[in-house]
Amino acid sequence: MSIPSAFGSYEMRGLAFANDSVGWVGNDIGPRLFKTRDGGYSWTEQNSQVWGSWSISLLDTLRGWTGYLGISKTTNGGLTYIGGLSNETPGTFELYQNHPNPFNSSTVIRFTIKQPSEAEITVFDMLGRQVFRWPGEGILQAGTYEYSFTGDNLSSGVYIYRLTAKTSEGKRVFSDSRKMIYLK
Structure with missing residues (x-):
C-alpha cells in the first residue's frame, strides 16, 4: 500500500x-x-x-x-483541546474574546480562573438554544487555559459562548459571556 x-x-x-x-x-x-x-x-x-x-x-x-x-479529544466528531498555559495564579476570573473571530473551522477560547474551580463552556445560538456544552475536566487549578472549539455541526452565524466556574461544592463563583461569529 x-x-x-x-x-x-x-x-x-x-x-x-x-x-x-x-x-x-x-x-x-x-x-x-x-x-x-x-x-x-x-x-x-x-x-x-x-x-x-x-x-x-x-x-x-x-x-x-x-x-x-x-491530549486532544472529541465528543462531536471534530477536535477539541484543553491545556493549561500558565502556572501563575491569576488575581481574577476572566473570559477572553475568542480568536480568530470570525472563525471558519476552529477558534480558541481562553480563560483564567483564580481559584480551583469546575469550569464549563456552553455555546448558544441567537435564539438562546444551547448548541454545545463542554462540561469540563473536573476541578481545574487556578491558572490560564485555552479551549479549542470546532463549529463542525453548526450553521454560519453569530453565537454566544459562556464560561461558568463553580467550586467543588457547586457554588457558582464566576460567569461571563462573549459573542463569536462562525463562517462556513
Missing part, C-alpha cells in the same frame, strides 16, 4: 478506526491529524493543537482522544 499524498513527508503514527469507514491517523512531526470517512482511500488534515499524535483511541465515530505532548 502506498502512502497517501495527503500525508506529505510526515511519518504516520497511531492509526485507529472506529468502524470500516471512519478512522484517524496521527504523526510525530507536528500538530496534525488526518481523518478518513471512506476506509482510508482519502484523508483530510485537521489541526489538533497537540504536538505529535502517537496514540489514538476511539470509542465510536464521534468520541475519542489522541495524545503525545498533550
